[in-house]
Amino acid sequence: MLEPTDTRLHALLVPVETQRLLLRLPCAEDAEALYRTVRGSQQSLSQFLNWCTRDYALKDAIAWLRDAEAAARTHTGFHYLLFERLTGDLVGCCGLSDVDPSGAWNLGYWVRKQSEGRGYASEAVHAVLARARQTGDIAKVEIRMLLTNDASQRVAIKSGGRYEGVRDHVILLHGQHWPALIYAHDFST
Helix, strand or coil, rough: CCCCCCCCCHHHHHHHHCCEEEEECCHHHHHHHHHHHHHHHHHHCCCCCCCCCCCCCCHHHHHHHHHHHHHHCCCEEEEEEEECCCCCEEEEEEEECCCCCCCEEEEEEEEEEEHHCCCCHHHHHHHHHHHHHHCCCCCCCEEEEEEECHHHHHHHCCCCEEEEEEEEEEEECCCCEEEEEEEEEEEEC
């Protein structure tokens, strides 16, 4: 497990509990659960997530876990696995990463197929946004999604994100760059 450092971003290393979820940084022991969760939702996730292919394997889950740990250690990304508090089941992921040249962090999320429509993404997004604001080091968070991702747009709106428009060539999916809807949270004021 990572230890907090002396920057204010260390608050993002600490697990977060919501009413129904435990959000925590991933560890190597999560590989099998992550693999099973992604494989069980591959058809729905692959519509929106470039990394979720029909060839997704345990080795991909292990590699992602290593990358997520490295990103947290260097404070370049904070990816939380979402676990139901009652059952301990992995239901998805929500995280901050991909800081753009303007300093805006991307907030991404996904939820397994059988947990869609239950408000888990909104609950996780609210928790991560609150933690990001609390650090004082993150001035802006953007939620970027494909124009066809209605569920993600509903989450962005429900989170209080301000619609900023459509930005071309933002999302890589199936070998092509696609435009993205952008919703933003500005913490600089």
